[in-house]
Amino acid sequence: xxxxxxxxxxxxxxxxxxxxxxxxxxxxxxxxxxxxxxxxxxxxxxxxxxxxxxxxxxxxxxxxxxxxxxxxxxxxxxxxxxxxxxxxxxxxxxxxxxxxxxxxxxxxxxxxxxxxxxxxxxxxxxxxxxxxxxxxxxxxxxxxxx
Amino acid sequence: xxxxxxxxxxxxxxxxxxxxxxxxxxxxxxxxxxxxxxxxxxxxxxxxxxxxxxxxxxxxxxxxxxxxxxxxxxxxxxx
Numbered sequence: 400x401x402x403x404x405x406x407x408x409x410x411x412x413x414x415x416x417x418x419x420x421x422x423x424x425x426x427x428x429x430x431x432x433x434x435x436x437x438x439x440x441x442x443x444x445x446x447x448x449x450x451x452x453x454x455x456x457x458x459x460x461x462x463x464x465x466x467x468x469x470x471x472x473x474x475x476x477x478x479x480x481x482x483x484x485x486x487x488x489x490x491x492x493x494x495x496x497x498x499x500x501x502x503x504x505x506x507x508x509x510x511x512x513x514x515x516x517x518x519x520x521x522x523x524x525x526x527x528x529x530x531x532x533x534x535x536x537x538x539x540x541x542x543x544x545x
Numbered sequence: 546x547x548x549x550x551x552x553x554x555x556x557x558x559x560x561x562x563x564x565x566x567x568x569x570x571x572x573x574x575x576x577x578x579x580x581x582x583x584x585x586x587x588x589x590x591x592x593x594x595x596x597x598x599x600x601x602x603x604x605x606x607x608x609x610x611x612x613x614x615x616x617x618x619x620x621x622x623x624x
Contacts, residue, residue: 520622
């Protein structure tokens with residue numbers, strides 16, 4: 400079972416766990432990304448995520464295929480939310496399963512790193528001082544973002 | 546002409562989510578980028594941005610075909 404989707408509703412990490420859970424797997428690794436209140440020293444009040452949805456879903460599908468080959472995982476579910484998100488809300492959740500913990504954890508790590516480098520999703524941050532800015536991680540290389 | 550999709554900061558800088566760009570046989574991704582950068586606001590697009598053709602990342606030398614789905618991809622920030 401492998402599934403990846405870009406969604407516009409609230410993400411329920413427990414639902415992803417339930418989706419991938421099976422007695423044949425001894426490990427479920429879950430990553431949950433949430434909206435943080437500070438970025439680069441600025442106070443963030445809200446976020447808007449947008450995407451090139453068709454390509455984002457095809458890149459996510461490609462990442463799923465690569466993850467299956469690389470880690471031999473059993474089941475994977477990924478959801479990335481777009482639209483307006485409030486502080487603390489879940490933006491992305493990944494659940495990977497395997498018979499053993501190490502491949503499950505490594506698979507989840509692989510998937511979130513690939514999402515951050517190649518899935519066409521963008522983040523518009525709104526700041527407490529009224530300013531707004533598109534987040535550009537390529538400007539933060541060598542800084543805290545890594 | 547071919548239709549080019551823009552997103553996020555590039556769409557804001559160029560004033561819309563699609564552009565019509567002149568096209569002839571032999572036009573490469575790099576030529577398309579040069580045309581976009583010559584438009585008002587086009588300098589927000591770097592000289593070698595990521596470009597997707599039919600939902601896959603393309604090289605600068607890749608040839609454009611008339612019915613391709615083309616998008617210029619700003620630095621991604623998912624997660």
